[in-house]
Amino acid sequence: MSDNKKQMMDIQKVKSFSVAVSDEHQRNWGDDLFSRKENDPKYNYDRSRTRLNFQVSKGGELGPIDKSKSITDKIEQAIKNRVTGRVNATSNHAVSIVFGGNREQMRKLAFGDQTISENGNNWDVDSCSGIDRWAMDIYDFCCREFGEENVVSFIVHLDELNPHAHAVIVPITKDGRLSAKDLFGGNDMNRARTRMRELHSRLAEVNEKYGLERGDDITITGAKHKSTETYRRELADECRALSNEVGMKKTLLSGLNRSITKAETKIKALQTMVSNLEKAEAYKQATIAELEDYMKNHLGDAVEIKAKITATRKELWDVRDKLNDKKMKLEQAKLQLDELQKNTSHIEARNREIKADFEKTAVSYQQQMINKIWAQAGMKALAEIADIYPRMTSIHDSSLFDDSFAMDFINYGDKIIYCAMYLYVGYINEATNFAESQGGGDSDTKDWGREKDEDEIEWIRRCLRQATKMMKPMKRKGLCR
Incomplete structure (x- = not known):
């Protein structure tokens, strides 16, 4: 294809698929939360188009999004019903895949002209049949590649800047094991790379009739995959850069809006001046005509009337000079306003693009952090179990696990992970508010922060220890009698 409109397939393995992410996929929000998200500049939701979102369910059936059960529950139910082997603490419970492509082409599929x-x-906008056919073909692609029984959710979003589809896959193998690694090529690096190349190539065969083409093959371009740490660091840097750019654009927009307000005020004042001068011009012209009529009909002292005509004409010329000056300034002000409005529209459009990129990068960075914290939490819990289990002489010795991280992790692992994530990025207030909203929060976070030259792994472990303390239910003091 000559227009170089690329397809997009973003694959993320996740150890935990939170209810919050499920609600985002399903738009399972109340009016108040939806309004806050719609008005929050870091998002790009268009509620007038949310009614156009849809899902593809078993058998390739299109319909409205079913919110009766969360995607989180669907994942856990599939694992419970179909996994026959052991589920490790570090296992990826799901694979989240985003399908899409060039924005112009995806919008054309979704909305036509x-x-x-x-x-x-956009309440008068309807979706087109092209996006339905594309969604069904992508769903069929997922079923062929991963097994339809493993596709627990397939939702198409048409209420964001770029139409796209979210597929959530439970990586259950044919022999009943939970293994995302096996689903994507196994332990062999070459097999895994071949599997990914083949996935992109087969997806391109599906997307070809929709005007989207495969990206360049890294075996041809020579591009190299980054290490996980490099990728995380670059994601963090990109988040900061995008956040700074959003801040600069906000400042610039604020300045432009103030200039627009001033320009509009100036135009209004000039329009009033022009109107008053035009009235003055008409009055002077009428006065001169009346005096000339007096001269013609000999209705007064000719010398006096002539002097009045001369004086009035001079006043008329002054009025016209002022009128021409104000009209010229008014045109200049209108041109200035038009230029300001064009600049504002351009910056607003760019700001929306930056916010969309920031949101995508931030979500990716968040998932990377969660995966990293989950890995350390799982290893910490397994290490405690390995230490305590040999000391147990009977099942009644389970008290050895009291106050252990392993037991805390079993009871509220998801909450510990999210609290630790907030601590990891330095959002102390958010971590405290989250802990308190879950019934915890009874821990001192004063002077919390990463120590200079602190090892990354040790920093994560310290965040986990702190999060565990914060998530424990607060001890309520009894009333004194």
Whole structure:
């Protein structure tokens, strides 16, 4: 294809698929939360198009999104019903895949030639059949590659900047094991790379009729995969850069809006001046005509009337000079306002793109952090179990696990992970608020932060220890009698 419109397939293995992410996929939000997200500049939801979102369910059936059960519950139910082997603490419970492509092409598939307002208010917009056919073909692709029984959710979002589909796969093998690694090529690095190349190539065969092509093969371009740590570091840097750019654009927009307000005020004042001068011009012209009529009909002292005509004409010329000056300034002000509005529209459009990129990068960075923290938490819990289990002489010795991280992790592991994530990125207030909202929070976070030259792994472990303390239920003091 000559227009170089690329497909997109982003694959993320996840150890835990939170209810919050499930709610985002399903748009399972109340009016208040949806309004906050819609008005939050870091998101790009268009509620007037949310009604166009849909799902593809078993058998390739299209329909509205079913919110009766969360994706989180569907994943856990599939694992419970179909996994016959052991589920390790470090196992990936799901694989989240985002399908999409070039924004212009995806919007054409979704909306055709309809005009989409970037400020919402798209209630008159309808989706086109092209996006339905694309979604069904992508769903069939997922079923062929991963097994339809493993596809627990397939949702298409048409209420964001770029139409796309979210597929959630439970990586259960044919012999009943939970193994994302085996689903994507196994332990052999070459087999895994071949599997990924083949996936992208077969997806390109599906996308070809929709005007999307495969990206360049890294075996041809020579591009190299980054290490996990390099990728995380670059993601963090990109988040900071995008956040800074959003801040600069906000400042610039604020300045432009103030300039627009001033320009509009100036135009209004000039329009009033022009109107008043035009009235003055008409009055002077009428006065001169009346005086000339007096002269013609000999209705007064000719010398006096002539002097009045001369004086009035001079006043008329002054008025016209001022009128021409104000009209010229008014045109200049209008041109300035038009230029300011064009600049504002351009920056607003760019700001929306930056926010969309920031959101995608931030979500990816968040998932990377969660995966990293999960790995350390799992190893810590397994190490404690390995230490305590040999000391147990009977099942009644389970008290050895009291106050252990392993037991805390079993009871509220998800909550510990999310609290630790907030601590990891330095969001102390958010970590405290989250812990308190879950019934915990009774721990001192004063002067919390990463020590200079502190090892990454030790920093994660310290975040986990602190999060565990914070997530434990607060001890309520009894009332004094």
